[in-house]
Amino acid sequence: EAGVAQSPRYKIIEKRQSVAFWCNPISGHATLYWYQQILGQGPKLLIQFQNNGVVDDSQLPKDRFSAERLKGVDSTLKIQPAKLEDSAVYLCASSPGLGRRYQETQYFGPGTRLLVL
Amino acid sequence: RKEVEQDPGPFNVPEGATVAFNCTYSNSASQSFFWYRQDCRKEPKLLMSVYSSGNEDGRFTAQLNRASQYISLLIRDSKLSDSATYLCVVENSGYSTLTFGKGTMLLVSP
Numbered sequence: 001e002a003g004v005a006q007s008p009r010y011k012i013i014e015k016r017q018s019v020a021f022w023c024n025p026i027s028g029h030a031t032l033y034w035y036q037q038i039l040g041q042g043p044k045l046l047i048q049f050q051n052n053g054v055v056d057d058s059q060l061p062k063d064r065f066s067a068e069r070l071k072g073v074d075s076t077l078k079i080q081p082a083k084l085e086d087s088a089v090y091l092c093a094s095s096p097g098l099g100r101r102y103q104e105t106q107y108f109g110p111g112t113r114l115l116v117l
Numbered sequence: 118r119k120e121v122e123q124d125p126g127p128f129n130v131p132e133g134a135t136v137a138f139n140c141t142y143s144n145s146a147s148q149s150f151f152w153y154r155q156d157c158r159k160e161p162k163l164l165m166s167v168y169s170s171g172n173e174d175g176r177f178t179a180q181l182n183r184a185s186q187y188i189s190l191l192i193r194d195s196k197l198s199d200s201a202t203y204l205c206v207v208e209n210s211g212y213s214t215l216t217f218g219k220g221t222m223l224l225v226s227p
Binding site: 033040041042043044045048055056091105106108109110111 | 160162163204206
């Protein structure tokens with residue numbers, strides 16, 4: 001079974017530029033998550049989708065970050081404009097999305113390493 | 118109080134040692150608990166879920182104390198391949214969103 005795919009794997013940009021990350025979840029997984037992991041920290045949830053609807057985006061800095069999952073499969077995360085403090089690994093994860101009664105495992109992609117100069 | 122707090126690391130142990138990681142969480146309504154493992158420059162992967170009765174998977178034992186809001190992970194007979202960062206993870210009630218601790222790094226030496 002193919003895992004969660006992400007691209008690009010690495011990105012270097014200058015502050016105030018824009019950047020976009022792409023994620024393709026495991027086939028059939030209804031729930032998709034974007035996390036930000038700053039060096040030395042655990043992953044922090046930015047946004048959670050259930051199919052193409054947003055379940056939780058309370059920690060997404062909406063003035064500069066946006067995310068979409070238009071067809072309920074692939075997702076993109078955009079930063080515009082980027083700041084130095086956005087340097088981090090951006091992880092995408094997916095889970096089956098069977099419902100709240102089930103304890104689900106989240107499967108992570110390899111991440112995109114972003115460096116903002 | 119931080120939502121999920123873990124022992125600061127790193128832990129340096131010799132092969133064959135037993136090592137224990139501790140974690141506390143602040144949300145008493147949390148329903149599910151996990152330990153994830155993250156190798157250097159890799160993505161996190163589920164190590165094991167943590168059940169109220171305690172559970173064991175080979176050399177790994179996880180325990181949960183809901184009254185104290187405390188989770189632990191015990192690794193017996195440490196191997197070089199156990200070197201990684203161990204993340205304590207708590208599922209927030211309602212939406213299956215996970216809150217991760219900062220992680221504790223384990224270095225097992227020959």
